[in-house]
Amino acid sequence: MNTTCVRSNRSERLVAALVLVLVMGLSAPASSSETIDPTCQDRRYAWSENAGWLNAEPLGDGGPGLAIFEDTVFGWLWSENLGWISASCTNTDSCATIDFGLAIDTGTGDLSGWAWGENIGWISLSCSNTSSCATVDYGVHVDLGTGEISGWAWSENVGWLSMSCTNGGSCATVDFGPTTQVPLLVHEGLVFADGFECGDAGSWGP
Numbered sequence: 527m528n529t530t531c532v533r534s535n536r537s538e539r540l541v542a543a544l545v546l547v548l549v550m551g552l553s554a555p556a557s558s559s560e561t562i563d564p565t566c567q568d569r570r571y572a573w574s575e576n577a578g579w580l581n582a583e584p585l586g587d588g589g590p591g592l593a594i595f596e597d598t599v600f601g602w603l604w605s606e607n608l609g610w611i612s613a614s615c616t617n618t619d620s621c622a623t624i625d626f627g628l629a630i631d632t633g634t635g636d637l638s639g640w641a642w643g644e645n646i647g648w649i650s651l652s653c654s655n656t657s658s659c660a661t662v663d664y665g666v667h668v669d670l671g672t673g674e675i676s677g678w679a680w681s682e683n684v685g686w687l688s689m690s691c692t693n694g695g696s697c698a699t700v701d702f703g704p705t706t707q708v709p710l711l712v713h714e715g716l717v718f719a720d721g722f723e724c725g726d727a728g729s730w731g732p
Contacts, residue, residue: 560591611643
């Protein structure tokens with residue numbers, strides 16, 4: 527799954543994103559930034575036995591992928607079989623109707639909350655959502671040192687979603703698992719000079 531990351535300006539990325547969206551026959555998600563695969567190692571995939579690959583950076587650098595910041599988590603994942611999965615109601619300004627989303631504990635790196643997909647329904651990223659940890663202990667975790675995302679999420683409709691090959695010890699055969707930018711960045715008040723691209727962490731500033 528190795529790909530070559532190519533730097534592009536905002537207009538080139540927008541054109542590429544629109545072309546891909548038209549090819550897929552979908553409307554583009556509202557949010558456009560992401561923090562996934564900052565070192566350009568193709569670290570953007572999660573896996574479901576029942577749904578296949580989930581892509582946390584589906585349209586490349588700066589596209590509508592998953593965005594994990596110190597103060598918020600939003601954005602999208604894409605599945606060929608399930609379509610778009612939203613990490614926050616802010617993506618579509620639907621919070622007044624259905625308030626949902628993900629959060630990160632900046633002390634531990636643990637994610638919590640719910641994601642939503644039209645074709646999959648609710649996805650739980652932590653057993654704490656339903657107070658089921660005593661019975662089934664699961665969750666999704668961000669390593670605050672490396673940015674590696676690991677652990678399990680749960681969907682009533684498709685079952686377990688694995689965030690890393692380390693979950694099943696399959697890394698020697700199929701190496702997968704998304705990474706995010708670390709240290710975690712504060713979203714509010716920050717501007718990226720030329721969009722989120724590989725190796726551009728230094729471009730963030732007030």
